[in-house]
Amino acid sequence: MTSVPTIHGLGAFPGDGSLLLLPEFDFPGLGCKRVGEDGVTAIVTTRDRKVVLLCHEGHTLTYLPTAVGIPAYYPLHPAPLPERVRAVLMDLDGTSVHSESFWIYIIKRVTARLLDDAGFRFSEKDLPFVSGFSVSEHLAYTLRTYCGNVPGATLARARQYYFEITEEEMAAILAGQGRKGAFTPSPWLKEFLLHLKARGVKIGLVTSGLYLKAWPEIVSAFETLELGDPLQFYDGIVTAGTSIKHGQSGTLGEQQAKPHPWLYSEVLMPFDVPARETIGIEDSSAGVLSIRLAGVCALGVVDGNIVAGGAAPFCTAIKPGLRAIWEELLEERC
Numbered sequence: 001m002t003s004v005p006t007i008h009g010l011g012a013f014p015g016d017g018s019l020l021l022l023p024e025f026d027f028p029g030l031g032c033k034r035v036g037e038d039g040v041t042a043i044v045t046t047r048d049r050k051v052v053l054l055c056h057e058g059h060t061l062t063y064l065p066t067a068v069g070i071p072a073y074y075p076l077h078p079a080p081l082p083e084r085v086r087a088v089l090m091d092l093d094g095t096s097v098h099s100e101s102f103w104i105y106i107i108k109r110v111t112a113r114l115l116d117d118a119g120f121r122f123s124e125k126d127l128p129f130v131s132g133f134s135v136s137e138h139l140a141y142t143l144r145t146y147c148g149n150v151p152g153a154t155l156a157r158a159r160q161y162y163f164e165i166t167e168e169e170m171a172a173i174l175a176g177q178g179r180k181g182a183f184t185p186s187p188w189l190k191e192f193l194l195h196l197k198a199r200g201v202k203i204g205l206v207t208s209g210l211y212l213k214a215w216p217e218i219v220s221a222f223e224t225l226e227l228g229d230p231l232q233f234y235d236g237i238v239t240a241g242t243s244i245k246h247g248q249s250g251t252l253g254e255q256q257a258k259p260h261p262w263l264y265s266e267v268l269m270p271f272d273v274p275a276r277e278t279i280g281i282e283d284s285s286a287g288v289l290s291i292r293l294a295g296v297c298a299l300g301v302v303d304g305n306i307v308a309g310g311a312a313p314f315c316t317a318i319k320p321g322l323r324a325i326w327e328e329l330l331e332e333r334c
Contacts, residue, residue, distance in 0.1 A: 005042035007053060008060045009076035009292075010313050018310040019044050025052055027063055028071055047310025048128055050259060051289055062293060064259055066137070074261060079275070079297040081316045085333045087273040088196055089264055089296065092207035092214055093131075094283035094304045096189055097221045100131050102182040103213070106169065107135075110161045111142045114153045120146075128305045132284030134208045134240060134257040135162060163212070170216055183220040186301075188323040190225040193233070195326055199334040204236040204267035208257040208286070214239040236267040259289035264296060281325065285309025299325055 005013045005021075013019060022043040024034040033040050033054060042055040053076065054061040060076040094100045104122065107130045112120040122130060129141040139158040147153035172178035196203050207214045218237070222230045230237065240257045256262055264280055271278075280291030283304025288311045291298040300306045300318035312318060319325045 005044075005055065007042060007044060007055050008058055009078050010060075013042065013044070014313050016312075018047055018307070018312050020047065020310075022052070025054075027052070027054060029073075030054075045310075046285065047308070048285060048305075050133075050285065050309065062289075064289075070256065072256070072260060074293045076292065077295055079292055079295060079316075081297050081299075081329065081333070082277050082279065083333065084277055085201065085279055085330055087202040087204065087268060087271050087278040088330075089204040089206055089267060089278060089280040089291070091280075091282045091284065091287045092205060092217060093209060095281055095287075095301055096186055096205065097217050098184045098186055099182060099217055100283075100304070102179060103209075104130050105179070106162065106165055107138050107142060109165050110139065110158055111146055113161050113165075114143075114147050114150055114158060128285070128308045132258075132286045132305050132309070135159070135210065166213055170213075173216070183217045185221040185224050187321055188326075189221070190227060192322040192326055193227070195331075196334065197233075201334050202235045202271045202273055203233075204238070204264075204271070205230075205234050206238050206263045206267050206280075206287075206290075208240050208263065211239045235271060238263050238267040257290075258284070258286040259293065261290055261294035264290050264294040268294070268296070279330070281322075282306070285311035288314045299329065301325070 007013060022045060024032055025043050026032045033043060035043055039056045040054065041057055044053040044055060045051065052063045054063065062074045062076045064072050090096050093103065108120065108122055112118055130138045136155065136159065139162060140155060143153055143155060143158060169178055173182055193203065205218065218230045222228065227233055268275065268278060275295035279297045279299055281299050281301065282288045282291060283301045283306065285306050288298045288300060288306055292314045298315050300315040302318060302320050306312055306315065306318060317329060319328065
């Protein structure tokens with residue numbers, strides 16, 4: 001009987017199908033690694049193949065393949081739920097604001113234009129790959145999957161269409177003529193944020209989305225909740241490629257967005273709060289990985305692609321919403 005490997009930073013290998021064991025893997029720059037050789041105790045990938053773990057006794061190296069940008073390696077460290085929580089970092093789409101279906105709709109429109117097929121629709125199997133990651137990752141997936149034989153269907157062309165369609169849709173929304181229900185604050189978001197503020201907890205907002213798409217979402221949600229200026233409320237806001245709080249430095253942009261750790265690392269940096277006293281909240285597999293690789297405890301909310309992508313083992317807990325996270329996990333720790 002094969003023993004169950006222990007993964008440093010995660011614990012015992014789960015048997016729920018979220019993670020898959022590989023006998024060997026060719027790691028760029030490191031060569032082909034095999035289980036049982038050179039101290040390798042396990043090689044593990046998530047269900048969506050977005051991350052590969054090279055496991056040794058006492059340390060785990062995380063490899064992030066990518067269709068765009070630069071592949072990278074990061075250590076995976078344990079990140080348990082802190083006894084005292086002094087900072088909370090929150091994702092935007094799906095966690096703070098429900099808008100994922102709108103952005104999938106935008107990617108669908110881009111793909112339809114590339115195919116010259118107004119009736120194009122995504123299937124259920126596409127959804128984990130067109131949500132939760134960067135725009136370029138989403139577009140690269142659709143190009144590989146649907147546009148391989150389409151002349152001129154390049155990432156540059158897809159991005160051009162994406163920005164044209166996004167500007168068109170945003171202008172319609174601001175004019176009161178756009179897609180209904182595009183940006184809806186998550187249930188209990190206002191109460192959650194006010195509870196954190198009352199306890200003096202630092203609050204950061206993080207998104208892989210570009211400023212062009214992220215800022216209208218944030219403003220719309222705060223207008224709905226009557227919380228005033230988000231720049232004055234949040235202690236830090238970071239979007240892909242752009243930082244919009246108190247002159248902080250810019251980010252590495254889409255090419256190194258989630259699941260890379262840099263967006264979460266950057267928003268936390270000026271808080272003067274260590275990662276061990278911080279938690280991050282996400283609904284996507286890429287976001288959960290980003291939080292964990294930043295050395296922060298990850299909490300998940302349902303309705304995203306955490307389970308579908310195979311990232312559930314990276315979460316300390318997955319809850320139905322923000323109210324459950326506050327009442328069951330944070331109220332006594334803030």
